[in-house]
Amino acid sequence: MNIRTLATTPFLDQKPGTSGLRKSVKVFQQPRYLENFVQSIFDTLDGREGQTLVLGGDGRYYNREAIQTILKMAAANGFGRVLVGRSGILSTPAASCIIRHYRAFGGIILSASHNPGGREGDFGIKYNTSNGGPAPEKVTEAIYARSKVIDAYHILEAPNVDLERLGKLEIGNLTVEVIDPVESYAKLMESLFDFERIHQLLTSGQFRMCFDSMHAVTGPYAHAILEQRLGAPSGTVINGKPLEDFGGGHPDPNLVYAHDLVERLYGTSAPDFGAASDGDGDRNMILGRKFFVTPSDSLAVLTANAHLVPGYRQGLAGVARSMPTSSAADRVAAQAGIECYETPTGWKFFGNLLDAGKVTLCGEESFGTGSNHVREKDGLWAVLFWLNILAVRQESVEQIVHSHWQKYGRNFYSRHDYEGVDADRAKELMEHLRANAPELKGQQLRHYQVKYCDDFSYTDPVDHSTSQHQGIRIGFTDGSRIVFRLSGTGTQGATLRVYLESYEPDPTKHNLDTQQALSTLIVIAEEVAQIRKFTEREAPTVIT
Ligand code: VG1
Numbered sequence: 171m172n173i174r175t176l177a178t179t180p181f182l183d184q185k186p187g188t189s190g191l192r193k194s195v196k197v198f199q200q201p202r203y204l205e206n207f208v209q210s211i212f213d214t215l216d217g218r219e220g221q222t223l224v225l226g227g228d229g230r231y232y233n234r235e236a237i238q239t240i241l242k243m244a245a246a247n248g249f250g251r252v253l254v255g256r257s258g259i260l261s262t263p264a265a266s267c268i269i270r271h272y273r274a275f276g277g278i279i280l281s282a283s284h285n286p287g288g289r290e291g292d293f294g295i296k297y298n299t300s301n302g303g304p305a306p307e308k309v310t311e312a313i314y315a316r317s318k319v320i321d322a323y324h325i326l327e328a329p330n331v332d333l334e335r336l337g338k339l340e341i342g343n344l345t346v347e348v349i350d351p352v353e354s355y356a357k358l359m360e361s362l363f364d365f366e367r368i369h370q371l372l373t374s375g376q377f378r379m380c381f382d383s384m385h386a387v388t389g390p391y392a393h394a395i396l397e398q399r400l401g402a403p404s405g406t407v408i409n410g411k412p413l414e415d416f417g418g419g420h421p422d423p424n425l426v427y428a429h430d431l432v433e434r435l436y437g438t439s440a441p442d443f444g445a446a447s448d449g450d451g452d453r454n455m456i457l458g459r460k461f462f463v464t465p466s467d468s469l470a471v472l473t474a475n476a477h478l479v480p481g482y483r484q485g486l487a488g489v490a491r492s493m494p495t496s497s498a499a500d501r502v503a504a505q506a507g508i509e510c511y512e513t514p515t516g517w518k519f520f521g522n523l524l525d526a527g528k529v530t531l532c533g534e535e536s537f538g539t540g541s542n543h544v545r546e547k548d549g550l551w552a553v554l555f556w557l558n559i560l561a562v563r564q565e566s567v568e569q570i571v572h573s574h575w576q577k578y579g580r581n582f583y584s585r586h587d588y589e590g591v592d593a594d595r596a597k598e599l600m601e602h603l604r605a606n607a608p609e610l611k612g613q614q615l616r617h618y619q620v621k622y623c624d625d626f627s628y629t630d631p632v633d634h635s636t637s638q639h640q641g642i643r644i645g646f647t648d649g650s651r652i653v654f655r656l657s658g659t660g661t662q663g664a665t666l667r668v669y670l671e672s673y674e675p676d677p678t679k680h681n682l683d684t685q686q687a688l689s690t691l692i693v694i695a696e697e698v699a700q701i702r703k704f705t706e707r708e709a710p711t712v713i714t
């Protein structure tokens with residue numbers, strides 16, 4: 171066995187963002203770049219000797235190469251066993267499920283999620299802890315600190331591992347186990363949902379659905395679960411073959427990028443139900459026939475209907491949503507008499523609440539929904555949850571959402587993204603807002619009165635850690651809100667996100683167009699933040 175210790179020098183830009191370290195493939199392909207980061211992770215893990223690690227990714231370009239390197243580094247760093255998905259594939263929620271199922275020490279997930287892939291695209295890496303969830307900030311900060319001083323990494327000299335064949339093999343003192351990426355995840359889904367009832371719905375001839383895997387990681391999962399186990403006709407899953415460049419597409423399930431799906435659901439003889447997932451399978455978009463469900467509403471609908479689903483029939487401990495997510499779920503929680511928590515953006519902030527049993531469901535406005543079944547958001551889980559509700563209620567998606575609004579009122583909601591703007595100008599915009607924030611309180615802006623304006627800071631109710639500067643919020647006396655923050659997942663320039671929300675209790679106004687309903691808030695956002703001036707853009711790049 172030949173373990174080599176190689177000298178290296180730090181890269182100073184290995185700071186993990188909202189969800190791991192994301193950079194262009196070209197950056198990751200620099201000699202020692204991946205090795206430095208992986209060694210920095212390993213160096214911060216006390217007690218890794220002999221432990222089990224889970225490893226897999228979303229199949230994008232550079233996935234296979236990175237996996238070979240990480241296996242050899244795990245062998246040289248004293249791990250006992252690595253469970254790796256066949257072909258190097260594991261969706262993010264499946265990786266979380268496998269870490270928990272095998273009681274692994276942790277896991278490394280290779281993905282840049284919804285960012286485009288391929289040689290010219292992005293790559294990413296993140297570490298998940300033994301609860302199956304993204305490493306909390308104190309861990310990512312320790313990794314970053316280590317990456318700034320690292321001077322050596324350890325790697326075993328060994329031939330590449332055959333990732334196509336299931337089973338065990340040894341490299342050095344490490345056991346590598348190539349596992350089926352779908353199996354334990356599919357079993358977990360079967361334990362939560364009424365598969366018999368969903369099967370009846372999907373084979374009744376009265377109901378058609380379409381699932382768009384966007385040539386990303388959910389292809390094998392969706393084929394196995396929706397078509398093979400639940401009996402949906404073949405062809406239900408479109409773009410189901412994972413490709414290294416996602417077929418040239420942008421694997422972000424929204425109305426702009428999931429165009430194949432949107433065309434079908436808004437076309438003639440549209441199916442009853444449509445859904446899409448992102449690069450690594452943790453996001454979901456839910457559509458009815460000619461009808462879009464905002465992710466914030468989706469969380470609220472799942473919360474209100476959880477009693478219809480076997481895995482949640484015993485009741486919900488509470489719900490949590492990220493701060494920019496609309497407060498639709500808060501209204502359901504209030505009526506149900508359960509707690510609703512508000513966390514900063516990013517799934518890592520839900521981990522403690524889930525581990526402590528304070529919440530059962532969580533969600534983000536960015537097409538992410540999940541529960542205590544794993545510690546990541548979970549795209550296919552959300553689709554199965556919706557299918558279970560549809561099978562029980564025998565109503566259309568649109569009817570279900572409209573009756574939800576009738577009962578709870580409607581939170582009109584939209585996010586305006588300005589992608590790839592100049593990073594310094596974007597920072598200036600935020601600083602300008604931060605400086606003006608104290609003066610806004612009490613002011614009348616158009617017909618809205620400002621109730622509060624602050625830079626969101628969060629104290630974790632479980633470990634009392636605090637996270638500051640999580641977004642500028644302007645709250646109005648009628649419950650409407652505007653939130654500004656900069657993305658922590660982009661790789662080029664900066665992305666400004668503007669989140670807009672207004673509440674409408676009156677059912678006769680629920681059919682208004684969303685952008686129309688939010689038009690005054692959109693004007694106020696421009697007036698307060700001078701978005702055009704700072705971004706030098708006339709309009710957002712993406713509106714969701
Ligand atoms: C975005 C979303 C955030 C999500 C994160 C990771 O982060 O806004 O809600 O948790 O992506 O999702 P940001 O910092 O760019 O706004 V994924 O599916 O990209 O891992």
Ligand code: CO
Nearest residue numbers: 283448450452
């Ligand atoms: Co994702």
